[in-house]
Amino acid sequence: MTTRRTGLREQKKQATRVALREAALRLALQHGPDNVRVDDIAEAAGVSPRTYNNYFSSREQAIVAAVTAERESRVAAALAARPARTRLADALTEAILEQYTEPRDHEALLLITTSPTLREAFLDAAAAVEHPLAAAIDQRLGDTGTPVARVLAASVAAAVRVALQQWLQPPAAPLTAGGLVVPSGSLPDLLRSALAALAPALDAAEEQAQQRPRR
Amino acid sequence: MTTRRTGLREQKKQATRVALREAALRLALQHGPDNVRVDDIAEAAGVSPRTYNNYFSSREQAIVAAVTAERESRVAAALAARPARTRLADALTEAILEQYTEPRDHEALLLITTSPTLREAFLDAAAAVEHPLAAAIDQRLGDTGTPVARVLAASVAAAVRVALQQWLQPPAAPLTAGGLVVPSGSLPDLLRSALAALAPALDAAEEQAQQRPRR
DNA sequence: GCGCAAACTTGCGTGCACGCAATATTTGTT
C-alpha cells in the first residue's frame, strides 16, 4: 500500500528527482546559490529544463530538497512507530527531534543560512509535514474525522517552523535592549521548547479521544 | 507611534496600494482571473508595471489583498482592545471572529473560490496575522521575550488557515465512506472549533504568565 | 509478442518577478 504505483515508472521518477536535487545542491555549493541557472541543473541531471520544472517549482525548492528530502513523511512514520500508550505530546516531540537532529549535510545548511531566499524555502519545506502528520495524529486520536487533528498538525508544523527560524537566524545584532532575547540555543532545545507550548493542547485532545470509544 | 513615517509620502503610498488592489479585483471580476495581465492592473492604477511589483509580488496577491486588506493588523488591534482580564483564548477567538465574520465583498469571495491559485493566495494571506498577533499575545503574557508567544501566534494562524481551508473547500465529493466528514459548516463555527483545539495551550501559557511577576 | 491506453518528457510561447541603475519626488535643515 506504500507504493501503489507499479515499478519501473515510479523508480525512474524517483531517480530523476534525486538526480535533480543533488545536482542542484552540488552546483549551488560549487558556484554559489545565485550563480546556478535552472538550465544547468537540468543539464547536470540529464533532463530537459521543462522536465526539471515538473519536479520542482523553484530553484530554491530543488536545492533545499536535497537536505529536507523525505523528512516530512518520516516524521509521520516515526510518530506511528511510537507505542500507542505514550503521551501524544512526548511521542511527537521525540519523533520530530529524531528527524531534525540527525546531523544532515552541514555544509549545505551553512549555504542555506547564507541566502534569504534559501532560508525561506527551507522554512516552507517544513510545512510539508502537515499532511502526513495530520493523518498520523488523527489515527492516534482514533480516526475522529474531526478537523482537530488537522489543526494540531498544522500547529505543530508552525511550531517547528518557529524553532527553525530562530535557529537559522544569525545571532546578528547585539541583543535588543534588556537582554531579553536569548542567543538561540541548540536546535533540539529550540524544538523542545517550541513544542512544549503546544503540549497542553495535545494532552487535551488525547484525553478527549480516550473518553470516546475507539473505532 | 502608529505611523512613524511622516505624511505625504506614506499617504501616497497607501493610495497607490489601494488603487492597485482595487484595480486588480475589479479587472479580475470583469474579465476573469486568468484574463488579467499585470500591465493592465498597473495601467488601471496609473503606475508603471515595475512599480506594481514593488507593492505586490504576484498577481494573485494583489487581487486577494482587496479582500483581506489590513485584516491582519486589525486582529491584533482587536485583541489588544479586549480587557486584559478576559481569558486569552476567549479574547483571541472573539477578536478573530470579529474580523473574519464581517461580510466582506461576497462577489469577490466567490471569485476566489473559483481559482485554485487564488484560494492558495487567500490562505497565504491569513499567515500575515502571525507577526502582529505574536506581539499582541506577548504583551498579554507580560512581554516575556520568550518565543512562546510566537509559537502560539503561529499556531493560531495555522488554525485559522485550516478553518478557512475547510470553508473554501467546495462541498464537492459525496462524502467519504462512513459519513465522517462534516459538510463544512459556517465560517464562524469552523473558526471557533479550530481555535478550541488550541485553547488548552493558550490557557496554560496564560497561567504561567500570571505566576510570573508582570513587568 | 502486439497494440492500445495511460503516464512521462520535451519544446515552444507567454507573462511574470525582480535586480540594478538612473531619475524623480519628498523631507528635514540651514
Add this chain to the structure above:
DNA sequence: AACAAATATTGCGTGCACGCAAGTTTGCGC
C-alpha cells in the same frame, strides 16, 4: 527658499514558471 539626504518610481534586462500540444516511454490485457 534652496539644498542635500532619503526614499519612490521607472525602464531595461535576465532568468524563470507553467500551460499547451506534440512526441516518447511504460504498463497491461490479449
